[in-house]
Amino acid sequence: MKDEEWKIIDRVKRFLKVFHWNNMSARRKLNLCEKLANMFGVLYRYHAREMPRRLAILKDIFCKELAPPKPSEFARIKKDVLAVNLVLRHGEYKNYTVREALVYGAIVLEIMFWFFIGEAVGRRNLCGYIVPRTYISKATRRAIEKKSNQSTL
Known part of the structure; x- marks a missing residue:
């Protein structure tokens, strides 16, 4: 190649570098909402792809672990309960x-936590039972009736 051709190629390369650099600097920065949207999009696509497999595993675990005991397992359960009873009665837990x-x-x-969580679920409240503000106990009603009967006599 001639020197002139090399010079032209050099100029084109420099022009492309400058053009590319200007495009890079001309891009605006993403704001926080756009960054979060991009991040959540990546997370969503990942979980959408993985969810069917994980749901199948979860269903399999639920079917095996949360199923009621079979009649063939009752003998083993009875044996385990008796073993715990013996350990507690004879103090064998001291040797653990x-x-x-x-x-x-x-x-x-x-x-114990199963019991307390079951109670909270049954009450539908974390701290005690929900008592309506118009509730009056039987003992209070009787006392009010006695007072009203005494005042009318």
Whole structure:
């Protein structure tokens, strides 16, 4: 190639670099909402792709773990309950290692939490029962009736 052709190629390259650089600097920055929208779009697409597989796994776990015991399992359950009863009566829990004690303690706590969470669900309130403001107990009604009967006599 001739020197002139190299010069032209050089000029074109420089022009393209300048043009590309100007395009890069001319782009506006994304604001916070646009960044969040891009981020949530990526997360949504990922979870939309993974959800069917995860739901199948979850359904499988629910069917196995939350199913009621089968009649064939009743003998094993009875044996386990009797074993726990013997351990508590004879004080064999004193011979447990720290790890075993922590595991059994965690199981007891889990069962207790089931009870408390079940109570909260049954009450439909976290702190106590919801009592209507117009509620009057039976004892209070009787006391009011006695006072009204005494005042009328």
